[in-house]
Amino acid sequence: MYAFNYQCPQALAEAVSAFTAADDATWLAGGQTLVPVLKQHLAMPSDLIDLASIAELKGISVAGNRLSIGAMTCHAEVAGSPHVRGHIPALAELAGMIGDPHVRNRGTLGGSIANNDPAADYPAALLALDAVVHTNKRQIAADAFFTDLFETALDEGELILRVDFPLADKAAYEKFANPASRYAVVGVFAACTGNVSRIAVTGAGPCVFRADAMEQALNSSFTAAAIAGITADPEGLNSDMHASAVYRAHLIGVLAGRAINAANARGNGQ
């Protein structure tokens, strides 16, 4: 690797001032993206500020109709949490599908959404569930958070503290996983609360997006039949060695139908 400084502050204020004081700092969560990036010198920050000891970034809680998950919560903890399994089982299932068990023991919610990999799973959940990202500066709605390929609305040095997920009436996530990496070739998260439906698609495009035409069709009837005639446009979708844009567009329809069926099978109160 190359030489960098490492700090592991014990408090939030200390972390923020360490970041500001450093030349070119980067937050370190579980390192499941950042360590490979450093190994390959794709980024060469001068300082890593490890978030592992900061209490404010930890924990899962439920208050009112919101499920709140700290940025440093690892995927295995979300997958196994009785709060998440009880209130938004689709989210626990999604976390349990990320990568492999070893990655899930280290990778975090905050790291995943800050990175905004086009094939990552969590961005679809945040977008479909209309979640709110709480940072050390402000609150950002999921709709405004994921802006482009590996880009988010976060400012330089802005720190994600937690994500608040409204409790949906019904929700499910379906992913067509790459068999080697487990990342989503396409993943569709479907959620319905009252008569509002939200469908978020990951893996297919340069950045997670909502399937507007499907959402409109679903608002009158949250059934797979309601979207049966809607085909996604391959224009602008990803095309690579794993799948063509046309195939990805096809998968969006298939997976959306499956996700809606799974959400309905789980039913109200989940």
Add this chain to the structure above:
Amino acid sequence: MPTLNTRVNGTSVSKQIEASTLLVDLLRDQLHLTGTHVGCDTSQCGACVVHLDGRAVKSCTVLALQAEGRDVTTIENLAAADGTLHPLQEAFRKHHALQCGFCTPGMLMACAALLDDNPDPSEAEVRAGLEGNICRCTGYQNIVSAVRDAAKQMRA
């Protein structure tokens, strides 16, 4: 250079290291625990799996300093002190669950963590539990049989 204080296989370790030292390099190059292997540079193969506070992690994707104050357990600690093999090691031998053996330390550590969480995994659960471990020669069938047999022995 920062000082790392950790425990490896139950023994306290205090060492000055470069911040950029990977956990796997600390284990192999500095502590000479060469049972933990490196099979890739993309965090995918699982040859480097060790336990950090009892949970399976890829030691090629953890900085050594992230193990500060924690317990690291490696393949060297799986057999008993008198050399008696762990039931998983015994089962891997019996079921021919290894050929070249390169992936085996990571496989065994992954399987040990899997059985800690789930003492009676189905075949599908074993396969899902090994998604982060790649074997390039034996194939997975015998590995799955070995894990299920070891689980049975350990429950008995």
